[in-house]
Amino acid sequence: MSEEPLxxxxxxxxxxxxxxxxxxxxxQGYFGRPLDDGLELTLVEAAYLLDRSRLRIEYDGHILSFxxxxxxxxxxxxxxxxxxxVYKDLRERGYxxxxxxxxxxxxxxxxxxxxxxxxxYVFVVSERTPLPIERIVEPLRLSSQMRxxxxxxxxxEESDITxxxxxxxxxxxxxxxxEPGGQATLLDDRVVLWDPKASERLxxxxxxxxxxxxxxxLSLVETAYLLERGMIQLVDRSGVPVPLDExxxxxxEIEEDFEMKYRVYRDLRDRKLVVKTGFKFGTHFRVxxxxxxxxxxxxxxxxxxxxxxxxxxHLPVLSRAVRLAHSVRKMMxxxxxxxxxxxxxxxRLKP
Amino acid sequence: MSEEPLxxxxxxxxxxxxxxxxxxxxxQGYFGRPLDDGLELTLVEAAYLLDRSRLRIEYDGHILSFxxxxxxxxxxxxxxxxxxxVYKDLRERGYxxxxxxxxxxxxxxxxxxxxxxxxxYVFVVSERTPLPIERIVEPLRLSSQMRxxxxxxxxxEESDITxxxxxxxxxxxxxxxxEPGGQATLLDDRVVLWDPKASERLxxxxxxxxxxxxxxxLSLVETAYLLERGMIQLVDRSGVPVPLDExxxxxxEIEEDFEMKYRVYRDLRDRKLVVKTGFKFGTHFRVxxxxxxxxxxxxxxxxxxxxxxxxxxHLPVLSRAVRLAHSVRKMMxxxxxxxxxxxxxxxRLKP
Numbered sequence: 001m002s003e004e005p006l007x008x009x010x011x012x013x014x015x016x017x018x019x020x021x022x023x024x025x026x027x028q029g030y031f032g033r034p035l036d037d038g039l040e041l042t043l044v045e046a047a048y049l050l051d052r053s054r055l056r057i058e059y060d061g062h063i064l065s066f067x068x069x070x071x072x073x074x075x076x077x078x079x080x081x082x083x084x085x086v087y088k089d090l091r092e093r094g095y096x097x098x099x100x101x102x103x104x105x106x107x108x109x110x111x112x113x114x115x116x117x118x119x120x121y122v123f124v125v126s127e128r129t130p131l132p133i134e135r136i137v138e139p140l141r142l143s144s145q146m147r148x149x150x151x152x153x154x155x156x157e158e159s160d161i162t163x164x165x166x167x168x169x170x171x172x173x174x175x176x177x178x179e180p181g182g183q184a185t186l187l188d189d190r191v192v193l194w195d196p197k198a199s200e201r202l203x204x205x206x207x208x209x210x211x212x213x214x215x216x217x218l219s220l221v222e223t224a225y226l227l228e229r230g231m232i233q234l235v236d237r238s239g240v241p242v243p244l245d246e247x248x249x250x251x252x253e254i255e256e257d258f259e260m261k262y263r264v265y266r267d268l269r270d271r272k273l274v275v276k277t278g279f280k281f282g283t284h285f286r287v288x289x290x291x292x293x294x295x296x297x298x299x300x301x302x303x304x305x306x307x308x309x310x311x312x313x314h315l316p317v318l319s320r321a322v323r324l325a326h327s328v329r330k331m332m333x334x335x336x337x338x339x340x341x342x343x344x345x346x347x348r349l350k351p
Numbered sequence: 352m353s354e355e356p357l358x359x360x361x362x363x364x365x366x367x368x369x370x371x372x373x374x375x376x377x378x379q380g381y382f383g384r385p386l387d388d389g390l391e392l393t394l395v396e397a398a399y400l401l402d403r404s405r406l407r408i409e410y411d412g413h414i415l416s417f418x419x420x421x422x423x424x425x426x427x428x429x430x431x432x433x434x435x436x437v438y439k440d441l442r443e444r445g446y447x448x449x450x451x452x453x454x455x456x457x458x459x460x461x462x463x464x465x466x467x468x469x470x471x472y473v474f475v476v477s478e479r480t481p482l483p484i485e486r487i488v489e490p491l492r493l494s495s496q497m498r499x500x501x502x503x504x505x506x507x508e509e510s511d512i513t514x515x516x517x518x519x520x521x522x523x524x525x526x527x528x529x530e531p532g533g534q535a536t537l538l539d540d541r542v543v544l545w546d547p548k549a550s551e552r553l554x555x556x557x558x559x560x561x562x563x564x565x566x567x568x569l570s571l572v573e574t575a576y577l578l579e580r581g582m583i584q585l586v587d588r589s590g591v592p593v594p595l596d597e598x599x600x601x602x603x604e605i606e607e608d609f610e611m612k613y614r615v616y617r618d619l620r621d622r623k624l625v626v627k628t629g630f631k632f633g634t635h636f637r638v639x640x641x642x643x644x645x646x647x648x649x650x651x652x653x654x655x656x657x658x659x660x661x662x663x664x665h666l667p668v669l670s671r672a673v674r675l676a677h678s679v680r681k682m683m684x685x686x687x688x689x690x691x692x693x694x695x696x697x698x699r700l701k702p
Contacts, residue, residue, distance in 0.1 A: 279507035
């Protein structure tokens with residue numbers, strides 16, 4: 001770039017340039033916002049252009065070095081360093097980027113401001129910042145309303161960036177409901193269905209439980225669902241019937257979040273999905289659109305993890321969950337239950 | 352099996368059989384412990400043989416059905432159901448299994464009691480049981496002393512079993528130490544080294560930081576290490592020097608466990624390993640035996656996660672970490688620091 005760098009003034013957290021900058025910076029690269037009397041750059045845009053020697057910046061009677069500008073900007077704006085590395089990375093990948101809500105708007109390849117709508121809203125977060133679920137749900141609602149996709153850019157402690165797309169999910173399957181089974185006994189934290197025929201039927205048609213010899217071991221969520229739907233009878237070790245509310249009470253003693261987990265289990269089963277434990281993947285459930293119990297090795301499509309409505313995501317944990325889901329070719333879905341049950345899918349983006 | 356089933360008596364939590372059982376059950380299959388007057392079976396062994404019709408069990412004047420025996424046994428012994436599914440699974444895989452500490456001893460293929468020493472000590476846990484680190488370290492010490500391997504058998508809510516081997520680890524690398532760099536500025540939660548030559552040197556020889564343009568961004572642990580080893584000078588935004596203890600104090604405000612994490616970082620670096628953030632894998636560090644910064648795509652051998660000495664493992668989380676490490680062909684190592692730093696590797700076993 002052999003052009004003479006333009007001169008800007010740092011003032012009230014923005015960098016202001018004259019009218020000539022509109023042609024050079026805005027029209028050629030969609031940097032800044034054109035105003036009546038010139039062009040206005042955010043600190044992030046200005047740092048990017050300063051680093052490329054497209055700009056000189058005057059402040060308090062001095063021309064700032066990159067180091068001085070960077071130190072100033074990072075003291076003016078919380079999170080400046082994070083936004084800078086993300087902005088720089090997206091720009092260097094060839095995208096036009098404008099400031100927006102929550103942090104940036106990114107235009108699709110071949111598009112630019114004034115020609116096409118933005119494709120993504122970008123939300124920049126530090127790996128270290130715990131992220132309450134509503135801080136994801138809010139921009140997600142906004143993006144959906146505006147028909148934009150939501151990109152989460154997570155900056156780690158070494159300034160590497162991982163991009164995610166967050167979107168609403170509406171999983172559904174095509175499993176037929178299983179036929180009623182027989183009597184089962186509640187042991188400490190699991191349940192055994194004794195009748196070999198009933199066991200086989202429930203296992204084969206709904207992929208409920210696990211056959212241990214000729215008997216079916218059911219988990220507590222499976223038992224609650226089958227009991228609520230009238231498909232088994234449950235007794236304790238002395239043969240006394242255990243009604244649903246009693247099972248719920250005992251299960252909640254064993255597992256703190258049982259009720260929350262069961263609400264999601266039931267919703268997924270009611271959506272004709274087959275739901276099994278996701279223990280091997282570190283999530284609550286692995287979920288199949290349909291299962292042929294005869295055929296081994298059917299692939300589950302989703303990993304579903306249930307979180308409270310006031311859940312706070314720790315990004316290293318989120319990162320691990322999504323990475324693991326991808327490594328086994330499944331979608332990572334978080335479910336939270338307010339009134340109904342909501343599903344949010346998080347997947348890795350490679351912009 | 353057309354043999355007439357043997358008759359045993361359930362008494363004080365064991366099943367007792369006559370002398371004839373020694374020949375039939377012990378000598379042919381290494382079930383039970385021979386005593387002067389017969390053979391003694393644990394409840395788990397008895398349930399296994401009862402299910403295979405090799406045994407009838409008398410209790411309180413009655414012959415018990417499998418269901419009655421199972422319900423009784425599970426009320427006598429906490430964790431009976433878990434041990435039963437693990438015992439059954441290992442037996443069906445063709446291993447000889449004897450009761451032991453913590454739960455079972457497993458003999459190597461081709462070996463058996465009286466001929467060969469056991470290969471594994473087996474520790475059976477429910478997916479749901481939180482596991483304090485000392486409950487892993489204790490049997491690990493015992494196993495090492497006895498020169499046995501330690502197997503952790505985790506039973507999930509659907510009675511599927513995942514086997515892990517837990518062992519002491521002693522990672523070491525072969526990186527040469529990097530040459531001293533220059534002056535760096537502490538920003539909010541990261542550090543920038545401004546001199547391009549010093550930046551390149553530290554990045555190239557020690558794989559420290561990340562080059563952002565011509566400048567090196569360092570993480571807080573990297574900065575603390577380089578500062579402690581006298582390889583950089585650190586100043587704040589106003590140019591005032593920041594000594595190590597002040598950096599440690601500020602870093603601990605940003606990250607609660609900074610000191611613990613730094614102790615492990617330093618130990619790993621001192622072991623001539625190259626240590627980078629493991630954020631993308633959901634762990635504290637990814638660790639390389641050596642790194643050629645010229646060559647892209649060097650593979651890190653370990654994922655290291657730092658835990659407190661009173662850490663409690665939640666098995667779904669452990670499962671996810673180990674599974675993820677395997678999916679990227681790395682060893683999963685947990686580090687905890689008491690006096691020095693100890694490393695424990697957990698890996699999946701397929702018996």
